[in-house]
Amino acid sequence: MNYTFASATILLILITDPIGNIPIFANALKHVAPERRPWVILREVLIAFFLLLSFMFVGSGFLRLMNLSELSLQIGGGVILFLIALRMIFPQAAGEAAEIVGEPLIVPLAIPAIAGPSALATVLLLVSQAPERRVEWIGALCITMALSAVVLVMAERIQRIVGTRIVVALERLMGLVLVAVSIEMMLRGVKAFAVQLKTVT
Numbered sequence: 001m002n003y004t005f006a007s008a009t010i011l012l013i014l015i016t017d018p019i020g021n022i023p024i025f026a027n028a029l030k031h032v033a034p035e036r037r038p039w040v041i042l043r044e045v046l047i048a049f050f051l052l053l054s055f056m057f058v059g060s061g062f063l064r065l066m067n068l069s070e071l072s073l074q075i076g077g078g079v080i081l082f083l084i085a086l087r088m089i090f091p092q093a094a095g096e097a098a099e100i101v102g103e104p105l106i107v108p109l110a111i112p113a114i115a116g117p118s119a120l121a122t123v124l125l126l127v128s129q130a131p132e133r134r135v136e137w138i139g140a141l142c143i144t145m146a147l148s149a150v151v152l153v154m155a156e157r158i159q160r161i162v163g164t165r166i167v168v169a170l171e172r173l174m175g176l177v178l179v180a181v182s183i184e185m186m187l188r189g190v191k192a193f194a195v196q197l198k199t200v201t
Contacts, residue, residue, distance in 0.1 A: 078185035088175030
């Protein structure tokens with residue numbers, strides 16, 4: 001798939017899912033002092049940003065090391081996105097989340113809430129398909145992380161203003177969009193694989 005700067009930004013926002021992360025962050029930070037929470041959120045977003053940024057630079061080398069093709073990454077990334085989208089539409093019960101005591105560091109907020117497997121696979125896919133546009137992908141990532149930071153820092157205010165039901169509805173709407181994106185990604189991968197088979201035979 002040939003992504004533009006705008007479509008890559010939207011895709012990264014859908015995958016990192018700042019709205020869906022609101023309850024995760026609220027649960028993880030409930031034992032942290034209210035005045036300390038914004039700094040913890042910003043720290044975790046920065047950790048996730050630098051992890052994803054590093055994958056943009058070492059991604060091609062990682063693919064060569066693991067002997068992976070762009071086609072397999074595209075199909076595999078589509079499968080991961082599809083599973084993530086299903087979780088967005090049909091979220092697990094809040095009671096299943098593990099209780100976190102104290103101030104969280106890296107896990108579970110930076111990883112995997114923000115920089116999860118789907119986000120890592122996506123930045124690898126973007127760079128592997130168009131390495132000459134790396135600056136654009138970095139810009140898309142910067143916008144995504146900035147938006148995530150704003151949404152998560154203002155999470156309590158957002159919940160108070162729009163209500164929990166609207167937050168859940170937006171989460172599921174984002175999930176539906178991501179389902180369509182993941183299926184399109186898989187279909188394009190399968191079509192490309194079929195073309196490769198025809199050329200071989």
